[in-house]
Amino acid sequence: MNDLISILLLGLVEGITEFLPVSSTGHLILAGALLGYDPAYWALFNIVIQLGAILAVVVLYWRTFWAVLQGLLRWDPPSVRFVRNLIVAFLPAAVLGLALHKQIEALLESPITVAVALIVGGVAILGIERWVREGAIKGIADVPLPKVLGIGFIQCLAMIPGVSRSGATILGALSLGVERRTAAEFSFFLAIPTMLGASVLELVKNRHELATGQGVGMTGIAIGFVVAFVVAVFVVRWFVGIVSRHGFSPFAWYRIVAGGAALVWLLAR
Incomplete structure (x- = not known):
């Protein structure tokens, strides 16, 4: 029963935070530390349930994916550029993720790293909101290739838990x-190959544990x-509306407050 409550709680946290610029991985790590969970016991679970949140994007944007697929069959330039841009943006994370896998795993065991990253990321969001003007590039297929590659490298900052993959790519x-x-939307779609790749890697790595029921x-x-899928469906719809009207500042202040509170608690315990 205790495991079931934990599963529901962590699924809820993942569904809420995956697409918000607040770091889902960071929140799962902090939740585990707060509740006294064994990180090794929940590591695979925390990675794979992210696919539930990713499925929410596929369901919500199925018309976009279907139109792109039809366009690819006709080799329409916009559809080709759409897929090309997602692949190019995904490659830096794929290469660095494989090369730095052990170092990334070590960071996943550090709640203090998460708390600091939440605070720093919140300050960065406030700075970008204040100084960066609204861009003119509309449509994923219309993002120039050099900028796509830049977004891909910026996404790699999210290998530090607490940075937030969605926050890094969006900002x-x-x-x-x-x-x-x-x-x-670029961040939503880019999450599909990125998180799918990370989950498959973890499943292969932990295949023995899965087979033996560990x-x-x-x-x-x-x-x-x-749980992560159902919650994420509602969150994605809500998030796009909030960002369009109010920007990212509310999430920045949340990061600063949550990161500060977590840091105080972690250092005092």
């Missing part, structure tokens, strides 16, 4: 002249997957 895109809605187990992962 990186804004800094490179992409308008808000396109920046947010850790949370497939049933627990499936429940967390479904």
Whole structure:
């Protein structure tokens, strides 16, 4: 029963935070530290349930994906550029993720790193919101290739837990002249190959644990997957509307307050 409550709680945290610029991985790490979880026991679960949140993007934007697929069959330039841009933006994270896998795993065991990154990221968001003007580039297919590659490298900052993959890509895109809605949707779509690759890598690496029923187990992962998916569907819809009207400042202040509170608690315990 305790595991079930934890599974539901972590699935809820993942669904809420995956696409917000607040770091889902960071929140899962802090939740584990706050509740006294064994990080090794929940590591695979925390990675794989992110696919539930990613599935929410596929469901919500299925018309976009279907139109792109039809365009690819006709080799329409906009559809080709759309896919090309996602692949190019994904490559830096794929290469660096494989090269720095052990170092990244070590950071995942550091809640203090998460707390500091939340604060620093919040300050960075406020700075970008204040100084970066609204971009003119609309549509993922219309983002120039050099800017796409820049967004891909900026996404790699999210290998530091607490930085936020969505926050890094969205704000990186804004800094490179992409308008808000396109920046947010680019981040949503880029999450699909990025998180799929990370989850497959973890599943292969932990195949023995899955086969022997160690850790949370497939049933627990499936429940967390479904919870993360359902919650993320609502969050993505809400997030696009909030960003279009109010920008990213509310999330910046949340990061600073949450990171500061977490840092005080971690240092005092």
